[in-house]
Amino acid sequence: MTNDPHGPQKFIWKYILSTDHKMIAKQYLLTGLVMALVGAFTAYLMRWQLGYPNTNAPGWGLVTPDKFNMLVTMHGTIMVFFVGMPLLVAALSNFVIPLQIGARDMAFPRLNMLSYWIFVLSCVALLASFFVPGGAPAGGWTGYPPLSASEQYTGVHWGMVLWITALALEFASFTMGGINYLATFMCLRVPGMTYFRVPMATWFLIGASLAFFFSVGPLIAGAVMLLLDNVAGTGFYIPAQGGEPLLWQHLFWFFGHPEVYVIFLPAVGCVLEILPVFSRKPIFGYRAIVWSMGAALALSYIVWAHHMFISGMNPRLATPFSITTILISVPFAVIIFCMLASLRQGSIRLDTPMLWGLGFLATFLIGGLTGIFLGSASADIYLHDTYFVVAHFHYTFFPSVFFGGFAGIYFWYPKLFGRRYNETLGKIHFWMTFIFFNATFWPIFRVGAGGMLRRIADPTQYRILDQFKEMNSMISVAAFILILGQVPFVWNFFWSMFRGPAADANPWRAGTLEWLAPSPPPHGNWGPGLPTVYVGPYEYSRPDMADDFVPQYRPVGVLGGPAGQA
Amino acid sequence: MALFTFVFAVVSPAFGCPLCFGSTPYELGLYWSVLFLLPVPFVIVGVLIAWIRRQSDGNIKEG
Amino acid sequence: MTAAPADSIASDRPAPLVSKVGMALFIGTEAMFFAGLISAYLVFRVGNPNWPPAGQPRLPVESTAFNTLILLLSAAFCHRAVSTLRAGLARSSAYWLGLTAVFGLFFLVLQGREWIRLVQFGLTLTSSVYGGLFYTLIGVHGLHVLAGTALVLYVLKRSVEGRYSAAYPLGVELARMYWNFVVALWPGLYFLVYLL
Ligand code: HEM
Ligand SMILES: [Cu+2]
Numbered sequence: 001m002t003n004d005p006h007g008p009q010k011f012i013w014k015y016i017l018s019t020d021h022k023m024i025a026k027q028y029l030l031t032g033l034v035m036a037l038v039g040a041f042t043a044y045l046m047r048w049q050l051g052y053p054n055t056n057a058p059g060w061g062l063v064t065p066d067k068f069n070m071l072v073t074m075h076g077t078i079m080v081f082f083v084g085m086p087l088l089v090a091a092l093s094n095f096v097i098p099l100q101i102g103a104r105d106m107a108f109p110r111l112n113m114l115s116y117w118i119f120v121l122s123c124v125a126l127l128a129s130f131f132v133p134g135g136a137p138a139g140g141w142t143g144y145p146p147l148s149a150s151e152q153y154t155g156v157h158w159g160m161v162l163w164i165t166a167l168a169l170e171f172a173s174f175t176m177g178g179i180n181y182l183a184t185f186m187c188l189r190v191p192g193m194t195y196f197r198v199p200m201a202t203w204f205l206i207g208a209s210l211a212f213f214f215s216v217g218p219l220i221a222g223a224v225m226l227l228l229d230n231v232a233g234t235g236f237y238i239p240a241q242g243g244e245p246l247l248w249q250h251l252f253w254f255f256g257h258p259e260v261y262v263i264f265l266p267a268v269g270c271v272l273e274i275l276p277v278f279s280r281k282p283i284f285g286y287r288a289i290v291w292s293m294g295a296a297l298a299l300s301y302i303v304w305a306h307h308m309f310i311s312g313m314n315p316r317l318a319t320p321f322s323i324t325t326i327l328i329s330v331p332f333a334v335i336i337f338c339m340l341a342s343l344r345q346g347s348i349r350l351d352t353p354m355l356w357g358l359g360f361l362a363t364f365l366i367g368g369l370t371g372i373f374l375g376s377a378s379a380d381i382y383l384h385d386t387y388f389v390v391a392h393f394h395y396t397f398f399p400s401v402f403f404g405g406f407a408g409i410y411f412w413y414p415k416l417f418g419r420r421y422n423e424t425l426g427k428i429h430f431w432m433t434f435i436f437f438n439a440t441f442w443p444i445f446r447v448g449a450g451g452m453l454r455r456i457a458d459p460t461q462y463r464i465l466d467q468f469k470e471m472n473s474m475i476s477v478a479a480f481i482l483i484l485g486q487v488p489f490v491w492n493f494f495w496s497m498f499r500g501p502a503a504d505a506n507p508w509r510a511g512t513l514e515w516l517a518p519s520p521p522p523h524g525n526w527g528p529g530l531p532t533v534y535v536g537p538y539e540y541s542r543p544d545m546a547d548d549f550v551p552q553y554r555p556v557g558v559l560g561g562p563a564g565q566a
Numbered sequence: 567m568a569l570f571t572f573v574f575a576v577v578s579p580a581f582g583c584p585l586c587f588g589s590t591p592y593e594l595g596l597y598w599s600v601l602f603l604l605p606v607p608f609v610i611v612g613v614l615i616a617w618i619r620r621q622s623d624g625n626i627k628e629g
Numbered sequence: 630m631t632a633a634p635a636d637s638i639a640s641d642r643p644a645p646l647v648s649k650v651g652m653a654l655f656i657g658t659e660a661m662f663f664a665g666l667i668s669a670y671l672v673f674r675v676g677n678p679n680w681p682p683a684g685q686p687r688l689p690v691e692s693t694a695f696n697t698l699i700l701l702l703s704a705a706f707c708h709r710a711v712s713t714l715r716a717g718l719a720r721s722s723a724y725w726l727g728l729t730a731v732f733g734l735f736f737l738v739l740q741g742r743e744w745i746r747l748v749q750f751g752l753t754l755t756s757s758v759y760g761g762l763f764y765t766l767i768g769v770h771g772l773h774v775l776a777g778t779a780l781v782l783y784v785l786k787r788s789v790e791g792r793y794s795a796a797y798p799l800g801v802e803l804a805r806m807y808w809n810f811v812v813a814l815w816p817g818l819y820f821l822v823y824l825l
Contacts, residue, residue: 107647107651108651175655178654179651179654182650182654183647183651186618186650187646187647187650210611213654213657214607214610214661215607216661217659217660217662217664218603218664218668220665221664221666222669224765224769225669225761228761232754232755233754233755234755234761235755235758235761236669236758236761241758242682242757243758244595244673244676247596247599247669250603250672251668254665298608301607301608305600314594314596316597317597591676592673592675592677593676594675595674595675595676595677596676599668599671602664602667603664603665606664607661610660611657617653618653
């Protein structure tokens, strides 16, 4: 990991206060993985309580109802904002965007470093809430008032204040990040890298930033008011003081729906990047995909009220929001079909990244399809606030964060660390995750359609849920194995980082620019001169070429010519 | 667009959630608040794109 | 738009276009933030037939109109600061920057004075949602004016140190972008909160 042209650097500048986009990417990656451990632990505790109600969870003790509420809240918050966001948005954007467009670093490297450290601060604030008097926030990951606006409902005051602070810090951090990604993308593309030669991963990461960037403002506005309710005694969300709790739902979901795309789009980008490489075929419908993403982005800003169908919203709004919600599946259908068409008649190689990519396709499809049930307001009246919704969003979030994320991590692992991971462990990891993810969440649809409510600490209190007793225990066992299934990854990740066989610059024989730089790329990425781009990103198996792919930096017609250094 | 105005302005369907609709005094306020926020991101992004285009055109002429 | 062949490692001066794009994006999120606040304001404004609610004081429409004028003037000064700098007159540019900051501060002082009177009349953060909204929305804008003034003062300091020239007006231009945004928000907020 030390081929820095500037010679050995002090530890602190190289690993802690680095402004190098690749090091910052690794920092985000590690932080996200550590937070994932915390998130998994909360999941374990909740699943223990649901599977074996009111018995002691090994390693912790009894999960009482108030603790259960805190666990639900922290689990959601951590997994969405502190795992999904750093892994998929920050780590990938930082690593991939500059390398794929031929930049030497981000547009504002110091801002980039600042953004990471603010993120660390926000993680600390969030985790600190476990230890303050009153305990962690217990108002759900969506923080609905009045639960979240006043101490009297949950008994939590400082935890809530810390929750809001942590979110505010995080959004400050990701706003800085977003400015960086977008400005870098717009201004630092290398000559020849036109908008329609930009690789898929970069396009979708940029899409994610766009989804985040223009939706986060209203949420911050809402959070300011929520904070004031908590600490200054205002009553924006408290009906007794003339407030309106629905206002929070409105502002939260204005951000919240684009936010689900913030997490989802980078995963799609990774998969789209991987499919052509491992089927040795150009991506099918490049432009259609880019335009579909644009359409989905635009639509994602006008669907948010579908989370409030049941909240007493004006029914005049329900119809248009139903329509937009169902419309939004059209561009995604286009993208999925393009993905499938890209596979057709390819010479498919099932290396680990490809497995994760295909796993993403298979599982996400179910998540997207069940979204359509929820999207029609009339069906949602029955399904809202049941485990059906829980299963829906786990079938969308989990594939995005973990299948998409692992696809990306395994794919760029050689570039990140300059070493190869262990293929067998990678495959074991995949199959454990794939099988037990489905074993966990598929039955949850059934339980939810059978009427099991979300966020209940003890299902045995309800007679109608007695029939699901065994099923709940089974789900819990599957969930525990799913968590254990991550051990091979942790081992593989750290062991290969130091002991894996060295990787060459282009182990997958892929055509995008990042594979031109050495593995790992040195500070500044490209040596003395910037590369120049001559062709699109996915020129595989061209009939007029002897070689089976043309990298972007090679002028077409110059077979095996110089590596395109300008 | 026509479809949009149609659903927004004309259709006032017989919606079946008598439990909650109308339970808040700010019904109308929320309605307008949602309508207000709908176009804002598009306006802002539009302005940004136009501005950036102008800036970069100017740059090319100067350089 | 073609890609700028900016070799960011080679020079440590930030390239002008990139920085401006960054500032524009930042202003975009800020605008969305205010849109959220306004959207929240609308919920209560439209939803309440009596506005201001009974027992709450009316807002100082006239003196704030004067204050609006102050802020608009400061924006004009800020424009002068950029145009003089582009014409090569670095000294007078610094002078205009100073005036911008003074008028910005003046706006804040006047606002503060009105706030003190309003509090005496019984309008506080917790007196009603009306009061809460007023202080939140106008206060948040005030904080932005404060931040903008600080930015202008910082640029003024660097301008006095001779860091800007007709060839390199970037810092002043960025400050103007932000200041324009802060000023442009105000008439809208004034209309919404004081007049509507
Ligand atoms: C075809 C696409 C989709 C449609 C039509 C759709 C529709 C919906 C609807 C209507 C709800 C509200 C259900 C309720 O609360 O009763 C919902 C909830 C949710 N969706 Fe989706 N969705 C789609 C895709 C996604 C994606 C891609 C993600 C994430 C990557 C996602 C994440 C979520 C989450 C997290 C919730 C639950 C929020 C909560 O109440 O805690 N959805 N979806
Ligand atoms: Cu949604």
